[in-house]
Amino acid sequence: MKQKRRVRVMVAKPGLDGHDRGARIIARAYRDAGFEVVYTGLHQTPEEIVEAAIQEDVDMIGMSSLAGAHRYLFPAVVQLLRDRGADDIVVCGGGIIPEDDIAKLKAAGVQEVFTPGTPLDEIVRWVEENVSPR
Amino acid sequence: MASVAEKVVAGDIRTVARLIRDIDDGMPEVREVLKELYPHTGKAYVIGITGSPGVGKSTLVDQMVAHIRKRGKTVGVLAVDPTSPFSGGAILGDRVRMQRHSMDQGVFIRSMATRGHFGGLTQSTRSAIDVLDAMGKDYILVETVGVGQDEVDVVKSAHTTVIVVIPGMGDDIQAIKAGILEVGDIFLINKADREGSDKTMSDLRLMIEMDQKKYNEGGWKPPILKVEAVFDKGVDEFLEAVDRHAAYLANTEDGLHFRANRVKVRQELGEMIKARLIEEVLDRLTDSGEFDAAVTSIVEGKVDPYTACEDLVLPILSG
Numbered sequence: 001m002k003q004k005r006r007v008r009v010m011v012a013k014p015g016l017d018g019h020d021r022g023a024r025i026i027a028r029a030y031r032d033a034g035f036e037v038v039y040t041g042l043h044q045t046p047e048e049i050v051e052a053a054i055q056e057d058v059d060m061i062g063m064s065s066l067a068g069a070h071r072y073l074f075p076a077v078v079q080l081l082r083d084r085g086a087d088d089i090v091v092c093g094g095g096i097i098p099e100d101d102i103a104k105l106k107a108a109g110v111q112e113v114f115t116p117g118t119p120l121d122e123i124v125r126w127v128e129e130n131v132s133p134r
Numbered sequence: 135m136a137s138v139a140e141k142v143v144a145g146d147i148r149t150v151a152r153l154i155r156d157i158d159d160g161m162p163e164v165r166e167v168l169k170e171l172y173p174h175t176g177k178a179y180v181i182g183i184t185g186s187p188g189v190g191k192s193t194l195v196d197q198m199v200a201h202i203r204k205r206g207k208t209v210g211v212l213a214v215d216p217t218s219p220f221s222g223g224a225i226l227g228d229r230v231r232m233q234r235h236s237m238d239q240g241v242f243i244r245s246m247a248t249r250g251h252f253g254g255l256t257q258s259t260r261s262a263i264d265v266l267d268a269m270g271k272d273y274i275l276v277e278t279v280g281v282g283q284d285e286v287d288v289v290k291s292a293h294t295t296v297i298v299v300i301p302g303m304g305d306d307i308q309a310i311k312a313g314i315l316e317v318g319d320i321f322l323i324n325k326a327d328r329e330g331s332d333k334t335m336s337d338l339r340l341m342i343e344m345d346q347k348k349y350n351e352g353g354w355k356p357p358i359l360k361v362e363a364v365f366d367k368g369v370d371e372f373l374e375a376v377d378r379h380a381a382y383l384a385n386t387e388d389g390l391h392f393r394a395n396r397v398k399v400r401q402e403l404g405e406m407i408k409a410r411l412i413e414e415v416l417d418r419l420t421d422s423g424e425f426d427a428a429v430t431s432i433v434e435g436k437v438d439p440y441t442a443c444e445d446l447v448l449p450i451l452s453g
Binding site: 005006008027028030031032033034035036037038039040041044047048051052054055056057085086133134 | 147158159217226227231233242
């Protein structure tokens with residue numbers, strides 16, 4: 001039977017913070033929405049995330065950061081994707097992110113930022129509306 | 135402009151990644167690319183790693199990659215995880231344990247979902263093996279989805295099939311009764327520091343020794359090795375056993391040369407015909423609306439599914 005193209009999403013935890021409960025919950029929500037979710041685990045560098053995303057041919061990278069390093073880590077991933085000619089991969093972020101930083105991240109090319117308390121349905125819907133399988 | 139196949143052979147990562155995606159999504163145009171790639175395949179050594187969920191397959195694969203890289207050889211990894219039968223989605227988490235290799239240009243790791251295919255290996259995985267082979271990887275490690283008892287498709291595509299068990303699963307032999315025991319070229323008892331590993335070893339040995347006649351006639355006798363993958367203990371010895379198996383295959387008539395092995399070719403071609411026929415027939419019935427019409431008739435009680443199936447299939451077969 002004709003396969004439907006599936007959305008492939010990478011869920012990654014960049015940097016030093018060691019809490020991935022939220023990331024795993026998001027991964028599960030994506031799975032339940034019918035996406036194929038590549039989970040990379042904790043303590044990833046932006047370089048590792050981008051390399052893995054390219055090998056896995058994902059449509060989107062969702063990153064979570066709770067330790068305050070998002071201002072460096074998220075834009076670094078966006079930049080590395082550009083360097084590799086892979087900036088058609090959508091980049092999203094989530095975690096403990098101060099309101100003031102969101103505009104800066106978006107200006108740096110992060111397409112959407114989800115803060116704590118965002119309903120899972122809303123995050124899934126955003127992906128469905130903004131990310132299509134390539 | 136280089137063709138897709140040429141870029142794959144040249145080792146272009148993005149092209150390879152995209153091609154495997156297209157294979158997975160069943161894009162018809164990949165067939166031509168695979169045809170073009172086929173003459174470039176047959177050089178890689180394919181190792182299948184199978185066993186129940188939780189026995190440590192990913193950790194083992196991670197260590198194998200490290201050891202193979204130390205030998206100066208390149209590696210491709212295909213890690214298969216299950217698709218949810220309800221949502222069609224999947225969480226592909228085997229990469230977590232292999233991330234230390236992600237920056238190594240000699241390693242290509244790809245996660246794949248089963249997409250509802252049983253047997254631990256999909257046709258897509260087989261084609262993906264060919265792609266990694268054509269891109270020039272020396273070794274291809276296929277980590278199957280954690281399988282139960284007789285889902286052992288991986289043997290049809292691997293030179294060496296490795297069965298991973300851990301001590302103390304049921305009455306030890308329970309988890310590996312029929313199918314799996316017969317297809318293993320190497321048995322690994324992982325987490326061998328746990329209680330019961332000697333018992334598992336003697337149980338396995340007992341079962342394997344029962345094929346003594348085969349070994350007396352020069353058949354391969356599967357070694358049973360203890361490893362502790364997470365501590366990198368026993369992995370070197372394990373890879374030496376793989377080398378011995380490769381040497382054994384090289385000495386048997388057409389062992390190492392998969393393409394010339396009638397049994398394998400027969401199986402693989404059979405599988406391919408099945409997949410292709412099902413795909414074509416279902417596509418045709420779906421496009422014409424006959425499939426949905428039949429579903430409606432069955433639901434409304436106007437026809438039984440046996441008759442509906444015949445009504446759909448027979449005209450195609452005779453046509």
